[in-house]
Amino acid sequence: MPKVLDGATIAAEIKQDVAEEVKALAARGVKPGLAVVQVGHVPASEIYVRNKVQTSKELGFLSEHITPAETVTTEEMLALIATLNAREDIDGILVQLPLPKQVDAKVLLDAIAPEKDVDGFHPVNAGRLQAGRQALAPCTPAGVIEILKRSGIPISGANAVVVGRSDIVGKPAAMLLLHENATVTICHSKTRDLGAVTRQADILVAAIGRPGFITPDMVKPGATIIDVGINRIDTREEFDKFFKGNDKREAAFAKRGSVLVGDVHPAAFEVSGAYTPVPGGVGLLTIAMLMANTVRAAKIRRGM
Ligand SMILES: Nc1nc(=O)c2c([nH]1)NC[C@@H]1CN(c3ccc(C(=O)N[C@@H](CCC(=O)O)C(=O)O)cc3)C=[N+]21
Numbered sequence: 001m002p003k004v005l006d007g008a009t010i011a012a013e014i015k016q017d018v019a020e021e022v023k024a025l026a027a028r029g030v031k032p033g034l035a036v037v038q039v040g041h042v043p044a045s046e047i048y049v050r051n052k053v054q055t056s057k058e059l060g061f062l063s064e065h066i067t068p069a070e071t072v073t074t075e076e077m078l079a080l081i082a083t084l085n086a087r088e089d090i091d092g093i094l095v096q097l098p099l100p101k102q103v104d105a106k107v108l109l110d111a112i113a114p115e116k117d118v119d120g121f122h123p124v125n126a127g128r129l130q131a132g133r134q135a136l137a138p139c140t141p142a143g144v145i146e147i148l149k150r151s152g153i154p155i156s157g158a159n160a161v162v163v164g165r166s167d168i169v170g171k172p173a174a175m176l177l178l179h180e181n182a183t184v185t186i187c188h189s190k191t192r193d194l195g196a197v198t199r200q201a202d203i204l205v206a207a208i209g210r211p212g213f214i215t216p217d218m219v220k221p222g223a224t225i226i227d228v229g230i231n232r233i234d235t236r237e238e239f240d241k242f243f244k245g246n247d248k249r250e251a252a253f254a255k256r257g258s259v260l261v262g263d264v265h266p267a268a269f270e271v272s273g274a275y276t277p278v279p280g281g282v283g284l285l286t287i288a289m290l291m292a293n294t295v296r297a298a299k300i301r302r303g304m
């Protein structure tokens with residue numbers, strides 16, 4: 001039976017560590033400050049943003065939730081970022097994605113002061129990360145490393161295969177794994193005989209953004225699978241592809257009319273030695289690492 005790498009347990013450990021750091025900072029008169037900017041009403045953003053704001057409050061941060069209207073312009077957003085960049089009490093700035101079409105996301109993200117870029121999306125942080133300098137790393141890939149380390153899964157010398165090459169997950173995940181001395185391969189939609197490559201993986205990171213894309217034949221028996229995908233399934237046909245005969249998921253589907261599935265087909269987990277479930281895996285670590293990044297930003301920025 002494969003081992004389930006429980007995101008909730010590991011996230012709680014990280015938050016405990018963060019809480020202790022916050023206490024130590026409080027004793028020195030410092031309170032980490034996080035600004036979460038949520039534009040308009042993207043239904044998928046509501047739950048994540050609420051979770052980020054609530055967690056940062058629980059941990060004793062100064063927490064600010066800023067909610068510009070759906071119709072906000074790039075210029076107005078740039079003015080907001082400039083204000084937050086200049087504020088002494090704000091250590092971290094997060095602009096929740098996606099943004100409305102009229103807002104130029106790249107221009108905005110590049111305007112965030114790199115030392116306050118707790119998402120790790122700024123090209124200066126991407127460059128620092130790849131150049132082996134002190135950097136704020138993107139939260140989801142940082143969470144992947146934390147799961148592996150805290151679960152005692154050896155990274156050094158392992159074959160790590162990352163499927164997906166996005167700037168915010170695949171690429172930085174590969175870089176972080178490389179820094180931990182894995183032998184890293186990045187795969188993507190043009191990779192030839194993908195299964196032959198993924199079957200070499202001791203650690204398989206799935207970050208494609210397609211439901212159930214990784215099938216059992218693509219997994220080396222006993223491998224560790226980290227499933228970064230979060231896909232919502234809301235038709236019976238799709239449901240049956242992944243969860244036919246699964247009573248727990250059946251109940252969830254009946255109740256909510258949708259369920260989440262990762263980028264890994266549930267049958268592929270059965271081939272693995274250990275895996276992160278969806279939900280309850282990497283997503284929870286993303287939020288925990290945002291908190292860790294904010295404390296880190298506070299310490300670095302304040303010279304501590
Ligand atoms: N600037 C920015 N930074 C982000 O980090 C960012 C973003 N924009 N836009 C959206 C994505 C998505 N994201 C998630 C965070 C937590 C869960 C999470 O907590 N997932 C839980 C619950 C999932 C559920 O029930 O819906 C789980 O996987 O168990 C998922 C996804 C952060 N993102």
Ligand SMILES: [Mg+2]
Nearest residue numbers: 140168169286
């Ligand atoms: Mg993310």
